Structure formats: C-alpha cells, structure tokens
Amino acid sequence: MLVTCTAAAIWLSAGSGVQAQTIRCGMNNGQKATGVPINIGGIVSKTGPDDFSASAGAAEAYFKCVNQNGGINGRPINYSVGDDRWNPETATQLRAKLVDDQKVVAMVGSSSFAECAANAKAYEASNVVVIAGVGVPRECFTSKNYAPLNAGPRLSTVAAAQHLNERDGAKSFVCISLNIPNFGAWACDGIDVWAKANGLKSTTILIDPGSSDANSTILQAAALKPDAIVFCLSKSVIVSLLVAAEQQGIVDKIKFGSGAAAYASDLPAAIGPAWNKKFLTNMEFQAIDSTAPDNKNWLAIMDKYADASVSRDTFSQGGYLAARLATETLLKLDPAKIDRDTVSDALRKVSKFESDILCTSWYFGADAARHNANSVLRTSIVDENAWKVVSPCTKVVDPELADIRAYEQKSGMDR
Amino acid sequence: MLLSFIVSGLGVGAVYALSGVGLVVLYRATGVLNFAFGATGALGAFCAHTVATAGYPVVAAWMTALVVATASSYFYGRVIAPSLSTRDLVVRAVGTLGFALILLGFIGWAWGDTPRRLSLPTDGIYFDLFGTRLTMTRILALALVFGMVAGINFMLSRTRLGLEMRSLADNRGLSAILGIRVVSVEASAWIISGISAGICGVLLANLVRLQGLQLTFLVIPAIAAAILGGLSSLVATAAAGVAIGIVEACLSIWPAVAPYRTATPFVVALIAVAVMGATANRRILTR
Numbered sequence: 001m002l003v004t005c006t007a008a009a010i011w012l013s014a015g016s017g018v019q020a021q022t023i024r025c026g027m028n029n030g031q032k033a034t035g036v037p038i039n040i041g042g043i044v045s046k047t048g049p050d051d052f053s054a055s056a057g058a059a060e061a062y063f064k065c066v067n068q069n070g071g072i073n074g075r076p077i078n079y080s081v082g083d084d085r086w087n088p089e090t091a092t093q094l095r096a097k098l099v100d101d102q103k104v105v106a107m108v109g110s111s112s113f114a115e116c117a118a119n120a121k122a123y124e125a126s127n128v129v130v131i132a133g134v135g136v137p138r139e140c141f142t143s144k145n146y147a148p149l150n151a152g153p154r155l156s157t158v159a160a161a162q163h164l165n166e167r168d169g170a171k172s173f174v175c176i177s178l179n180i181p182n183f184g185a186w187a188c189d190g191i192d193v194w195a196k197a198n199g200l201k202s203t204t205i206l207i208d209p210g211s212s213d214a215n216s217t218i219l220q221a222a223a224l225k226p227d228a229i230v231f232c233l234s235k236s237v238i239v240s241l242l243v244a245a246e247q248q249g250i251v252d253k254i255k256f257g258s259g260a261a262a263y264a265s266d267l268p269a270a271i272g273p274a275w276n277k278k279f280l281t282n283m284e285f286q287a288i289d290s291t292a293p294d295n296k297n298w299l300a301i302m303d304k305y306a307d308a309s310v311s312r313d314t315f316s317q318g319g320y321l322a323a324r325l326a327t328e329t330l331l332k333l334d335p336a337k338i339d340r341d342t343v344s345d346a347l348r349k350v351s352k353f354e355s356d357i358l359c360t361s362w363y364f365g366a367d368a369a370r371h372n373a374n375s376v377l378r379t380s381i382v383d384e385n386a387w388k389v390v391s392p393c394t395k396v397v398d399p400e401l402a403d404i405r406a407y408e409q410k411s412g413m414d415r
Numbered sequence: 416m417l418l419s420f421i422v423s424g425l426g427v428g429a430v431y432a433l434s435g436v437g438l439v440v441l442y443r444a445t446g447v448l449n450f451a452f453g454a455t456g457a458l459g460a461f462c463a464h465t466v467a468t469a470g471y472p473v474v475a476a477w478m479t480a481l482v483v484a485t486a487s488s489y490f491y492g493r494v495i496a497p498s499l500s501t502r503d504l505v506v507r508a509v510g511t512l513g514f515a516l517i518l519l520g521f522i523g524w525a526w527g528d529t530p531r532r533l534s535l536p537t538d539g540i541y542f543d544l545f546g547t548r549l550t551m552t553r554i555l556a557l558a559l560v561f562g563m564v565a566g567i568n569f570m571l572s573r574t575r576l577g578l579e580m581r582s583l584a585d586n587r588g589l590s591a592i593l594g595i596r597v598v599s600v601e602a603s604a605w606i607i608s609g610i611s612a613g614i615c616g617v618l619l620a621n622l623v624r625l626q627g628l629q630l631t632f633l634v635i636p637a638i639a640a641a642i643l644g645g646l647s648s649l650v651a652t653a654a655a656g657v658a659i660g661i662v663e664a665c666l667s668i669w670p671a672v673a674p675y676r677t678a679t680p681f682v683v684a685l686i687a688v689a690v691m692g693a694t695a696n697r698r699i700l701t702r
Contacts, residue, residue, distance in 0.1 A: 049628065050528065051528050179674040179675070205670075205673070205674075206673075206674040207673075207674060208674060208675065208676070208677040208678075210629065210632070210677050211676070211677050212427055212619075212623040212629065212633060212636075212677070213423070213424070213427050213623075213660075213663055213664055213667075213676075214623070214624070215423045215426065215427075215547075215622075215664075216420055216423045216424065216663075216664040216667040217667065219419060219420060219423055219547060219667065220667040220668075220673065223416060235530045236528070236530050236624055236626045236629075237624070238530075239530045239531075239532055239624060240623065240624035243532055243624075247538060247541070247548060247550055248547065248548050249548055264530065266529045266530060267530055270529075270530040270531055270532050271532065272532060272534070309527075
C-alpha cells in the first residue's frame with residue numbers, strides 16, 4: 001500500500017513537473033488560489049470599426065492560469081474587462097466603474113482607441129498605473145501613468161520606412177494613414193521628421209476610415225512618384241489599397257511597407273501571390289510562430305485557457321506580456337499589503353522585464369514623464385502566404401524619442 | 416491628372432448608381448427606403464467569397480450571392496414589411512435599418528474580422544486610359560448600370576408587373592380595390608431589390624473591400640443618388656450615382672479636401688434636398 005501510494009505520489013509529482021515545464025505562469029504550483037481576490041481591470045475597444053480585444057483576452061487567459069497555479073501567494077486575481085465601443089464617454093464610465101466602484105489596484109492588458117485621452121488624467125489623479133497590452137493613439141505614449149508594452153503606430157511606421165531606406169535605398173516616401181486626431185498625422189509625422197533629419201523626402205496622405213475609393217488614394221500617392229509607400233492603417237484598409245495598387249500595376253514600380261497593423265497571419269493569403277516578397281511590415285513583438293520559449297508559453301496558455309475566438313496575434317502577445325509583468329510584480333509584494341498604492345509603486349519600479357517576445361527588456365520609467373520602452377523592432381516580408389522575418393532587432397530612430405533615449409542613457413539602459 | 420481620377424471614379428460611381436437604382440425601384444413599388452440594401456449585398460458577397468475559396472467556379476459564387484441576397488430581401492419583404500405597410504415612411508425605413516443591423520451582427524459573428532479579398536476574373540483584364548487602368552470589372556459595373564436602367568424601365572413601362580408596381584406606388588389602397596395582388600407585387604419588388612443588392616454586393620466587395628461594416632453603410636451614397644433622382648427617376652438616379660463617384664475620386668487632387676471626400680454623398684444630397692425644396696416652394700408660390 002505504502003509503495004503504491006509512494007509510486008502514485010511520484011507519478012503525480014512528475015506529472016505536475018511536466019505541466020510546469022510546458023506552461024509557466026505565476027507560482028506554477030498547480031493549486032487553485034482561494035484567498036481574498038485582487039481586483040484588476042482592463043478596457044478594450046472591441047465593438048466598432050475594429051476589434052482590439054485580443055490583448056485583454058490574452059491577459060485574462062494568463063490570469064486564469066495564475067489562479068489555477070497558486071494565484072498571488074494564495075490570492076486569486078479577479079480580472080474585469082470592459083468594452084468601450086470606441087466611445088470616449090463609455091471609456092470614462094468604465095474607468096469610473098473599475099477604479100472607483102471595484103477599486104482595482106491596477107489596469108492591465110488594456111488596448112483601447114478611446115480611453116487614453118479620456119482617462120489618462122483620471123488615472124493619474126487616482127494613482128492607478130496602466131500596463132496596457134497595446135497603445136494606439138498618441139495619448140497612450142505621452143501620459144504619466146500609462147505604459148503600453150507595444151511600440152506604437154508612430155515608431156512602427158517609422159521603422160518600416162527606415163527598413164525600406166536601408167534595404168531598398170528608398171529616398172522619398174508617401175505615408176498613408178487615417179485622419180483621426182492624434183493618430184494618423186502623428187504617426188506619419190514620424191516619417192516626416194526622420195526624413196527631414198536625413199535629407200529624404202516624405203509626404204502624408206490622410207484618408208477617412210470609411211473611404212470606399214482605394215483606387216483614387218493609390219493614384220494620389222503614386223502621382224507623387226515616391227520610392228516607397230508606407231501604411232499606418234487597419235489591415236482591412238491595407239488589403240483594399242494593396243488590391244488597388246496591384247490593379248494599377250505599380251507593385252514593381254514602388255516599394256510598399258506598413259506599420260505593425262499589417263502583421264496578421266491571415267493577411268499574406270488575403271492579398272495574394274502578387275505581393276510575394278514585395279510587401280513588408282514592421283513587428284512590435286516576436287514572430288507569432290516563433291519557437292522561442294516565452295512565445296511558446298504564450299501560445300500554450302492561449303490554447304489551454306483562452307477561448308478559440310481570441311486571436312493569436314500581436315495584440316494578444318501584448319496582453320500576455322502585460323499580465324505576466326503584473327503577476328511577477330505582485331508576487332514580490334506582501335500578499336497582506338496589496339493595495340493600489342503598493343501596486344502602483346511596484347509597477348513604476350519595473351526596470352528590466354525580460355521576454356523573448358520583446359527585442360530588449362521593458363521598463364516603466366518611474367520618474368519619466370511618458371513611457372515608450374519598446375523601441376527596438378523587427379521587420380517581416382510576405383513570403384509564400386506567410387510572414388518571414390527579414391531583419392534583426394533594430395533600434396528605431398525617431399527624433400521624437402529624444403527624451404526617451406536621454407532617460408535610457410541616464411538610467412544606464414542599453415538599447 | 417483630372418482625367419485619370421474621373422476614370423478612377425467611374426467604377427465605384429457605377430456601383431453607387433446600381434445600388435441607387437435598386438433602392439428607387441423598391442421605393443416606387445412599396446414606399447420603403449431600404450437601409451438594409453448594403454447589408455443584404457454584404458451577406459451575399461461573404462457567401463460568394465466562401466463558395467469561391469472552397470474551390471467552386473466563379474459562376475457558382477455569383478449565383479450564391481444572388482440567391483442569398485434575394486432570399487434575405489424576399490424574407491424581409493414577405494414576412495416583416497407587410498406588418499409595417501400601414502405605418503408612415505420613417506417607421507418603414509427604420510424597420511429596414513433594424514434588419515441591416517441584424518445582418519451586420521450575423522456577418523461579424525460568422526466571418527469575424529479576418530481580412531478578405533473577393534477577386535473576379537475580370538480584374539486581370541484592363542485598359543489604360545489617361546494614365547490609369549480601367550479594369551474589366553469596372554467596365555462590367557458600368558455596363559450593368561445601363562443594362563439595369565434599360566431593363567427596369569422596360570419592365571415598368573411595358574409589362575403587367577410594371578404597371579401594377581406603378582399603380583401601387585401611386586395609390587396602394589386603390590390598387591388593392593382594383594384587384595392588384597398587393598403582397599405579390601411588393602414581393603416582386605423586394606426580389607428585384609435583392610437581385611440588385613446581390614450584384615452590387617459582389618461588385619462593391621471587389622471594388623471597395625469585403626468588410627461587413629463598410630459594405631453595409633455604402634447604402635448611404637446609394638441613398639444620396641436616389642434622392643438626387645427624386646426617388647423616382649431611374650436615369651437621374653444612375654447619373655447621380657456615377658457623378659457622386661467621380662466627384663469623390665476627383666477631390667483626391669486637392670490635399671486640403673482629400674481627407675474629407677467621403678463626405679461627398681452627404682454634401683451632394685444636402686445640396687440636392689435644399690435646391691429641390693426651394694424649387695418646389697417656388698413652384699407652389701407661383702401657382
């Protein structure tokens with residue numbers, strides 16, 4: 001009997017050891033957390049022109065894993081996510097509900113188009129730190145309490161232009177983006193400023209998100225006779241512009257690139273074989289199909305804890321990283337003293353969060369006025385209905401990053 | 416340069432025209448301004464894409480689009496529209512808006528937001544005109560405008576069904592008393608509208624993009640064309656649709672205005688309503 005039980009115990013331990021190797025989250029002890037819940041919130045733009053919810057979907061999966069593996073020293077995470085429907089007023093209401101009513105200790109895994117501008121000041125006033133999976137408009141990267149894991153559309157678009165310049169010798173650019181305040185013009189301004197600083201030429205074309213005439217937009221861009229056209233658009237608009245470019249016969253006449261929004265596994269097949277090795281995109285994170293350990297862990301957690309409808313995409317990677325960062329930070333705190341002030345303080349002190357999903361370590365920047373730590377990025381190109389990474393991690397050179405670079409240098413960070 | 420944008424605008428303008436004609440035919444027969452026209456076409460287009468990517472011939476994809484769009488349109492016209500037939504114009508129009516939102520929600524649930532491309536064999540055939548390529552797909556759309564306007568005008572003026580539709584448009588109650596099968600005639604109008612939506616859905620999915628939200632609300636430029644046609648003249652509606660497409664394309668030339676050119680249908684419709692309203696008032700005053 002004793003031998004049988006011992007054998008069973010050894011087998012069970014070996015089993016949980018195997019599980020701990022394939023999926024890593026939180027305390028990894030296979031024990032369900034049953035203590036006093038820790039409230040954490042997230043806000044996403046799901047219902048509307050595009051669905052950004054994969055970030056919170058991944059964060060939720062990670063937190064579920066954490067709760068199944070000991071929680072935060074025995075305390076489970078109670079993760080509440082709201083959909084702001086791309087509406088700033090709804091975003092404000094959600095923030096009030098999560099911060100004032102549910103008294104969340106932090107916001108993690110957010111990815112919203114509307115909430116940065118709507119809520120940034122309120123987060124500062126409430127001493128709530130936001131570790132967003134993905135930030136999109138300018139306010140997400142210029143607010144004191146808001147720190148996204150991604151690079152942002154401006155850096156991503158500039159990086160695409162830089163790659164086209166370095167790889168293909170492009171010297172004149174047209175940047176096409178959306179006429180949304182603090183998004184399109186801001187992102188394309190990155191190429192403009194970088195181009196001027198390097199003796200190159202750049203023009204911006206802003207289009208309405210609902211524009212139905214991709215053909216005229218492409219004609220407008222091509223009429224400027226650029227060496228390269230760079231997009232900072234949603235993937236569905238990118239597809240329509242590339243189709244128009246193909247129909248106008250300019251695939252081989254002009255180079256095409258995009259910020260990270262184009263990096264979706266289904267896009268190469270959608271645009272067709274004419275774009276094989278001709279359309280490149282910047283990537284804010286690791287290749288989705290990478291076999292690097294943390295990337296594999298992300299995919300494994302998604303497979304086990306996330307609904308199949310949650311996209312396994314770059315937004316999801318951002319949400320996973322945000323949740324992992326928050327968990328590891330909370331685990332260092334005394335579980336009896338986890339409150340908003342201690343959590344905010346601890347998150348601000350994050351200085352070297354490592355993951356192979358990122359090119360370099362991520363930091364918050366406690367005394368920085370704004371946060372944009374992810375600024376070393378990779379590039380991929382369409383190759384046989386898939387993406388192929390074609391550049392190593394490369395530092396983005398955007399003159400607007402001067403304050404960030406100065407902070408990194410002062411803090412002794414190697415970028 | 417202006418000429419190349421005029422050519423560019425012809426394609427999308429042709430589909431606005433087709434959509435507008437489909438809306439006017441239905442309005443003339445039933446008094447319903449069909450906000451679900453775009454969504455019905457979108458549903459057809461997504462089904463066509465699914466059939467095409469499954470490896471079936473293009474003809475099968477087209478037929479699928481027509482059948483699905485017609486069936487949805489007929490369903491609304493036969494099941495829901497009659498219960499609203501005695502309500503005022505606004506209520507009947509809003510009913511179709513509700514149907515549009517249901518279809519839009521279904522499309523989002525069934526197909527998600529995966530980027531898709533609906534290619535047609537005619538995309539690869541093109542002519543160079545004033546520095547831009549005019550694909551056979553765009554020429555097909557233009558040809559369909561002429562064909563549809565001519566065909567529907569013939570049907571309305573030379574067939575019994577057309578006579579019954581015109582009678583219904585003039586006075587529904589009196590038409591019923593005279594023995595016209597009102598429900599049957601209205602159903603025919605919804606079927607014609609559905610066929611038109613199916614054709615427009617596939618063409619717009621090719622020329623614009625295969626995305627539910629985008630295709631659903633492309634009914635707005637079609638309504639603008641229909642308003643310019645006075646919600647009665649098919650020829651004027653078709654011409655207006657093409658004109659809206661061309662103006663929208665040509666505004667790309669001026670950088671200050673280009674980002675806002677999607678407002679073209681609204682601005683055109685507003686001007687048309689203002690002018691038509693002022694003209695009508697003047698006619699009343701001078702009687």
